[in-house]
Amino acid sequence: MRYVIIGAGPAGVTAAEALRRVDPQGSVTVVGDEPEPPYSRMAIPYLLNGRIEEQGTYLRKAPDHFDKQNIEIRHGRVTRIVPSTRTAELEGGDFLDYDRLLIATGSQPLMPSIPGADLPGVHPCWTLADARQIASRAAAGRRVVLIGAGFIGSIILEALAVRGAALTVLEMGDRMVPRMMNEQAGNLIRRWCEARGVEVRVSTQVAEIQDLGNDMLRVVVTDGEPIEADLVISAVGVRPNVDFLAGTGVEIRTGIVVDSRLQTSVHDIYAAGDVAEGRDFSTGGYAVHAVQPTAADHARIAALNMAGLSAPYQGSLLMNVLDTLGLVSASFGQWMGVEGGETAELLEPDAYRYLCLQFDGDVLVGANSLGHTDHIGAVRGLIQGRKSLGAWKDKLLKNPTRIMEAYVARAKLYA
Numbered sequence: 001m002r003y004v005i006i007g008a009g010p011a012g013v014t015a016a017e018a019l020r021r022v023d024p025q026g027s028v029t030v031v032g033d034e035p036e037p038p039y040s041r042m043a044i045p046y047l048l049n050g051r052i053e054e055q056g057t058y059l060r061k062a063p064d065h066f067d068k069q070n071i072e073i074r075h076g077r078v079t080r081i082v083p084s085t086r087t088a089e090l091e092g093g094d095f096l097d098y099d100r101l102l103i104a105t106g107s108q109p110l111m112p113s114i115p116g117a118d119l120p121g122v123h124p125c126w127t128l129a130d131a132r133q134i135a136s137r138a139a140a141g142r143r144v145v146l147i148g149a150g151f152i153g154s155i156i157l158e159a160l161a162v163r164g165a166a167l168t169v170l171e172m173g174d175r176m177v178p179r180m181m182n183e184q185a186g187n188l189i190r191r192w193c194e195a196r197g198v199e200v201r202v203s204t205q206v207a208e209i210q211d212l213g214n215d216m217l218r219v220v221v222t223d224g225e226p227i228e229a230d231l232v233i234s235a236v237g238v239r240p241n242v243d244f245l246a247g248t249g250v251e252i253r254t255g256i257v258v259d260s261r262l263q264t265s266v267h268d269i270y271a272a273g274d275v276a277e278g279r280d281f282s283t284g285g286y287a288v289h290a291v292q293p294t295a296a297d298h299a300r301i302a303a304l305n306m307a308g309l310s311a312p313y314q315g316s317l318l319m320n321v322l323d324t325l326g327l328v329s330a331s332f333g334q335w336m337g338v339e340g341g342e343t344a345e346l347l348e349p350d351a352y353r354y355l356c357l358q359f360d361g362d363v364l365v366g367a368n369s370l371g372h373t374d375h376i377g378a379v380r381g382l383i384q385g386r387k388s389l390g391a392w393k394d395k396l397l398k399n400p401t402r403i404m405e406a407y408v409a410r411a412k413l414y415a
């Protein structure tokens with residue numbers, strides 16, 4: 001069996017290793033277009049804040065790790081797939097034949113479509129190459145403008161602040177992390193950042209970036225004073241890497257649509273990770289959950305199915321955990337609530353603590369939390385368990401911090 005995996009990020013590497021475990025004889029080739037050994041983007045903030053060196057971002061540390069497992073890591077860019085001949089074509093004319101193909105190509109950052117977005121000194125923060133550029137410009141005291149305070153923007157924010165950059169964050173939405181946090185939580189994160197010297201402007205759109213010469217930039221916003229900057233970082237969103245699939249018949253919506261076996265609409269072509277739009281555990285619908293744990297789960301399940309085993313996927317639970325300048329926040333499942341559902345809320349603004357639980361009937365279906373770290377496993381367990389809370393629902397409506405007790409009680413009852 002010839003397995004070809006496109007993309008050498010966490011999804012590609014996890015799938016290759018899982019395939020090797022279940023099929024010791026098959027040939028496993030991973031094609032990746034970045035020059036470095038397979039690495040984890042999620043380690044980039046630690047590189048920027050100086051906690052690790054570049055090698056610390058590598059997914060596997062031993063240089064002979066892949067050779068020892070008889071996994072070929074090949075550098076190259078796939079430009080076309082031809083399902084009828086089961087061929088993946090590479091830039092330069094080479095091609096690879098496959099029996100089972102996994103697309104694990106992740107996504108790429110979008111740049112704002114405004115004048116000046118392509119100036120030197122304006123960067124996304126997505127690859128190791130980006131991180132090197134940012135590190136060279138974001139020294140202590142330098143002025144940095146971060147466009148976008150979503151999940152990725154808020155993660156980078158921490159690293160930039162630790163480097164001592166003078167930071168301004170611009171967010172189009174009316175609060176920070178608007179697609180992950182409700183108003184109370186998003187506004188508390190903003191207050192927390194401001195109290196630590198970060199300027200945060202919400203409901204603000206960037207109109208233009210101007211080159212002032214001498215490596216200086218000016219960021220013009222639609223409402224408010226322009227801001228001068230040594231570096232502008234864009235974190236405004238991503239799009240899946242799917243261009244090479246044109247003409248294949250692989251169904252693409254927000255990402256590549258995969259079934260409960262992680263197979264695409266084309267037989268023997270699978271997809272995993274940030275590029276895949278798979279089952280959403282909470283809604284039963286389809287969603288792109290662009291986090292590393294989902295990439296790894298997708299990859300393991302896809303690999304088992306590619307190898308001919310039957311491994312259904314129950315869907316990924318939306319779960320994002322953020323550490324913003326030391327304030328830990330999290331969102332789970334249907335954190336925004338469901339129609340006809342009930343909400344338990346406890347806000348302690350002075351202590352920067354907040355807990356908001358969402359119920360559908362007497363089942364916990366989502367949550368936002370801030371400043372609470374001890375209950376994350378319990379919230380996840382209760383949502384994934386999908387079990388009726390019975391009398392515990394009223395107790396949680398009165399005091400949501402009793403979530404751990406509720407979890408233990410339900411675990412005993414359903415054991």
Ligand SMILES: Cc1cc2nc3c(=O)[nH]c(=O)nc-3n(C[C@H](O)[C@H](O)[C@H](O)COP(=O)(O)OP(=O)(O)OC[C@H]3O[C@@H](n4cnc5c(N)ncnc54)[C@H](O)[C@@H]3O)c2cc1C
Nearest residue numbers: 007009010011033041042077078105106273274290291292
């Ligand atoms: C700064 C930052 C911080 C993050 N922090 C967190 C975090 O704290 N927690 C978390 O869970 N997630 C985090 N993430 C998200 C996480 O990194 C992604 O969910 C994860 O990398 C997805 O893995 P993947 O393998 O699907 O895609 P990727 O890691 O993007 O890997 C895909 C690879 O495929 C390559 N490729 C694309 N097209 C082709 C082609 N045609 N031919 C060959 N190769 C190709 C790409 O260049 C890339 O190397 C962070 C991301 C960033 C950018």
